[in-house]
Amino acid sequence: MISSAAGAAVNDPLVATLVILLFGGLLTHFVFRRHPLRRAIVRVIFLFALSVVLLRAGVVPYQPLTLTGTPFEDAVHAALKIIWWLWAAWFLVTVLRAFIVIEDRPREGKLIQDVLAGVIYLSAVLAIIAYVFNVPIQGLLATSGVIAIVLGLALQSTLGDVFSGIVLNFSRPYRAGDWISIDGSTDGRVLEVNWRATNVLTASQDLAIVPNSTIAKAKIVNASSPSGTHGITVPVQLSANTPPETGAEVLQCAILNTRPILANPAPLVVVKSITGDATQFDIKFFVQELGHSTQAQNELLNWVFRHLAAAGITLVSTESQPNGSPRENIKTAVERAFDIVAIFASLTGGRAADARRENKAQAL
Numbered sequence: 001m002i003s004s005a006a007g008a009a010v011n012d013p014l015v016a017t018l019v020i021l022l023f024g025g026l027l028t029h030f031v032f033r034r035h036p037l038r039r040a041i042v043r044v045i046f047l048f049a050l051s052v053v054l055l056r057a058g059v060v061p062y063q064p065l066t067l068t069g070t071p072f073e074d075a076v077h078a079a080l081k082i083i084w085w086l087w088a089a090w091f092l093v094t095v096l097r098a099f100i101v102i103e104d105r106p107r108e109g110k111l112i113q114d115v116l117a118g119v120i121y122l123s124a125v126l127a128i129i130a131y132v133f134n135v136p137i138q139g140l141l142a143t144s145g146v147i148a149i150v151l152g153l154a155l156q157s158t159l160g161d162v163f164s165g166i167v168l169n170f171s172r173p174y175r176a177g178d179w180i181s182i183d184g185s186t187d188g189r190v191l192e193v194n195w196r197a198t199n200v201l202t203a204s205q206d207l208a209i210v211p212n213s214t215i216a217k218a219k220i221v222n223a224s225s226p227s228g229t230h231g232i233t234v235p236v237q238l239s240a241n242t243p244p245e246t247g248a249e250v251l252q253c254a255i256l257n258t259r260p261i262l263a264n265p266a267p268l269v270v271v272k273s274i275t276g277d278a279t280q281f282d283i284k285f286f287v288q289e290l291g292h293s294t295q296a297q298n299e300l301l302n303w304v305f306r307h308l309a310a311a312g313i314t315l316v317s318t319e320s321q322p323n324g325s326p327r328e329n330i331k332t333a334v335e336r337a338f339d340i341v342a343i344f345a346s347l348t349g350g351r352a353a354d355a356r357r358e359n360k361a362q363a364l
Contacts, residue, residue, distance in 0.1 A: 089124035164212035165195035178224035179290035223290040239314040254303035260296035278316035
């Protein structure tokens with residue numbers, strides 16, 4: 001009896017089909033390893049041939065499996081139906097990736113493709129459970145719904161990051177390479193945006209990994225959008241006896257000597273306030289990108305100091321001075337040189353000041 005069942009199974013064309021599919025699949029994998037297009041064409045041909053063979057044998061993939069009474073034959077039929085569903089899902093995903101393309105937005109296109117591919121493969125698995133193993137999927141879906149609720153509550157934080165990542169990938173408030181500020185606490189250049197978090201390289205060369213759910217609720221300032229230029233304001237306080245027009249001219253000269261500052265948009269010197277102790281100026285300028293701001297500010301302040309020293313204008317401390325008077329002038333290196341050189345000892349008053357200004361101008 002066993003021998004007759006085995007002979008019937010061997011003579012079953014579906015058994016031969018399974019053997020051919022397995023052998024052909026391995027052969028095409030090794031032969032067309034470097035030719036993915038040819039491998040895909042062969043797989044489509046195999047899928048079409050398998051569909052024809054199954055239908056002619058009376059094995060309909062989208063109907064429950066009919067048992068033949070021979071365990072080996074039933075196993076072969078079940079294996080062929082599983083292969084058919086997985087192969088059909090692969091074919092649909094391949095067509096999906098070929099036709100669903102979002103121009104100029106590859107990340108969004110890849111995200112949509114991955115989500116739809118997951119839905120297709122999940123549908124194939126449910127079809128296998130229903131039509132191969134004859135398990136009612138209604139009860140399975142009800143049970144899986146309860147499990148999904150439990151998992152959702154347990155993974156609430158992680159799922160929040162994932163869904164926030166999906167929103168950020170579609171809205172794209174920033175992209176890799178942009179300089180951003182998150183709530184004023186995390187500033188730096190974006191290295192990577194994935195489904196769970198955003199990786200930011202800070203100015204101190206540290207890697208900040210910020211969860212997407214935090215970013216979705218935060219105020220984001222993108223310094224690279226709509227253009228990469230970044231504006232900076234530097235306050236400067238000069239002595240009260242300096243005319244605002246003179247102070248503004250000196251500061252404009254310092255700006256012209258600072259190379260990182262852009263000429264367009266034009267820099268601006270604003271007289272912010274005048275008091276009995278000091279005149280406060282705001283120097284507003286732009287740099288090519290946020291990463292150049294430190295260099296530009298340092299170079300600008302260096303030129304401001306040198307031009308003010310050459311013009312004989314005194315900086316004023318931001319702290320209040322005793323009796324409301326500005327602090328005593330601090331001698332520069334050139335002035336100290338005049339004091340220690342004997343040949344300049346006879347120069348006093350206006351002549352000494354003129355000589356000092358002339359030497360300062362030559363030094364600059």
